[in-house]
């Protein structure tokens with residue numbers, strides 16, 4: 176019987192420190208058994224359970240894109256037991272990955288639509304996956320205009336800085352990078368909170384969907400802006416976080432009413448969330 | 456299917472015969488209580504019980520179970536690779552399980568085995584287990600199985616059912632599985648008057664159980680209306696969040712996953728019963744906790760049992776009316792009263 180709790184063994188290929196505070200590191204994994212990569216077929220927006228023998232398992236959004244082959248990537252914030260242990264692991268170490276878990280951004284519905292992607296802090300991981308996926312030459316023509324508002328407290332806390340710069344230089348994606356504040360005199364981008372920058376750039380709601388991931392305060396203050404811009408709740412999509420263990424809707428801990436965030440989510444429209452108990 | 460009869464004097468020999476082929480779990484007296492235990496001798500089985508303290512879910516889903524094992528030894532070529540642990544799924548029998556608890560397993564099936572994922576350990580133990588139940592002639596004052604779509608003589612979850620007729624047990628074989636297991640024992644057909652006796656016992660037992668609340672009324676209510684209702688303040692007030700109710704419950708399946716390391720070089724991944732009554736259950740590493748308040752945790756438990764499960768599966772509540780939580784709660788929180796409140800939307804005394 177196929178065991179959904181059993182992780183695939185992976186080797187850490189590289190560990191990159193993303194931010195100046197060294198709290199975020201990106202891990203690139205390679206499957207020890209190449210056939211496992213095929214079994215781990217994922218879609219942008221999904222997450223996986225990362226398994227460290229002797230420490231435990233944690234749910235982490237998949238930061239690589241399905242269009243990137245031969246490896247998978249995750250960006251991990253140092254928080255507690257498993258994440259701190261991972262921060263001290265190095266290239267060559269063996270760990271495990273289980274999944275992919277959960278649903279994904281509704282790529283079929285999003286075809287032919289404009290997208291406004293709003294991210295804050297380190298919740299940018301599955302948004303990176305999504306952007307890389309859409310910018311892939313095979314996919315770019317399927318989607319309309321892409322606007323990205325991405326904010327961090329200061330420039331040193333932005334993830335994937337080389338890629339952000341490369342996207343800035345392209346003409347098929349409108350980047351609106353912002354920081355809460357900076358002392359850097361050469362800072363070329365925006366300064367201000369994500370809700371304010373979203374309001375200022377005012378991406379059109381016409382034929383558009385918004386995907387918003389970030390800290391609760393950012394979401395709380397950005398939602399009214401989106402509503403003002405004309406986005407109805409069924410066209411605002413978010414991804415939730417809950418404490419998780421099984422990742423497959425069995426252990427019972429991540430429910431919002433009838434829905435298990437690990438299996439029926441983590442991606443929900445605002446309209447769906449408005450019908451569920453507000454316990455996240 | 457066929458009705459057979461076992462005289463009380465022959466019963467130990469029958470259990471022994473089953474034990475020669477199967478691991479047999481049966482109620483065993485343990486101090487003031489009964490618990491289901493794997494029999495070492497047929498004489499230990501004691502069917503003179505009302506119900507066991509803990510539900511028999513632990514037979515299929517142990518309170519602590521090793522999921523996987525791994526080596527942490529640096530020189531081991533398979534270091535850090537998480538591997539399956541050998542497990543015993545040999546055929547077994549639960550003898551004397553009550554109809555409500557057997558029905559509970561069916562409700563648990565929906566959680567452990569969905570269309571997308573199958574819990575391999577639950578599924579394999581479930582497959583290997585035959586349920587020979589015991590009908591309840593004298594339900595307890597805390598029983599309310601008939602309210603929640605089962606009953607003292609309900610056979611839906613069982614492979615065979617015994618009815619104590621005084622001098623012996625009438626035995627109804629209900630499924631192929633039951634037929635195969637009981638095929639190895641010598642059974643006599645039931646005397647003619649037994650059928651009437653069973654009907655009489657059944658009617659008496661059912662009549663002794665009052666209707667506690669109306670699950671359909673709860674199903675019809677809007678989820679958010681009950682979720683946001685003010686009566687939770689009153690319901691949760693005395694709760695200690697001890698978790699007793701969820702541990703005893705036949706349909707509480709929640710678990711935690713933990714890694715445990717021995718001697719520094721070998722480790723196990725374990726799964727352990729957990730409870731939505733505990734604040735750590737939903738506690739994020741960041742410190743955020745969506746159910747930080749006791750009232751939220753109590754609400755989760757009752758909403759899950761009486762509302763969410765009904766809405767999700769459309770097969771009634773996730774409660775089988777065994778009454779264990781009613782009996783054991785140290786502060787007398789009573790799910791029957793909660794059911795009445797949810798159904799009527801009012802916390803006035805019923």
Ligand SMILES: Cc1cc2nc3c(=O)[nH]c(=O)nc-3n(C[C@H](O)[C@H](O)[C@H](O)COP(=O)(O)OP(=O)(O)OC[C@H]3O[C@@H](n4cnc5c(N)ncnc54)[C@H](O)[C@@H]3O)c2cc1C
Pocket residue numbers: 222231232233234235236237250251252253254255256257258259297300301415416417418419420441738739740741
């Ligand atoms: C769908 C999803 C996607 C996520 N994506 C990312 C990501 O891309 N990058 C990132 O850094 N973090 C992400 N998180 C949060 C991350 O899972 C937690 O920070 C992590 O589990 C903390 O583990 P710990 O062992 O270090 O902390 P501890 O506090 O020691 O936690 C102990 C255990 O509790 C559970 N747990 C604790 N906090 C959380 C939490 N917030 N969410 C889920 N389970 C938790 C885990 O099982 C963990 O092992 C995501 C969470 C979810 C649910």
Ligand code: SF4
Pocket residue numbers: 693694695696697698699700701732783784785786787788
């Ligand atoms: S047994 Fe009673 S006090 Fe303990 S958690 Fe359950 S309802 Fe609360």
Ligand code: SF4
Pocket residue numbers: 427701704706707708709729730731732755756757759760
């Ligand atoms: S009541 Fe609580 S412990 Fe029991 S199954 Fe539901 S969520 Fe899990």
Ligand code: FES
Pocket residue numbers: 418419420421422423424425426427428429430435436437438
């Ligand atoms: S993490 Fe187990 S049910 Fe969602």
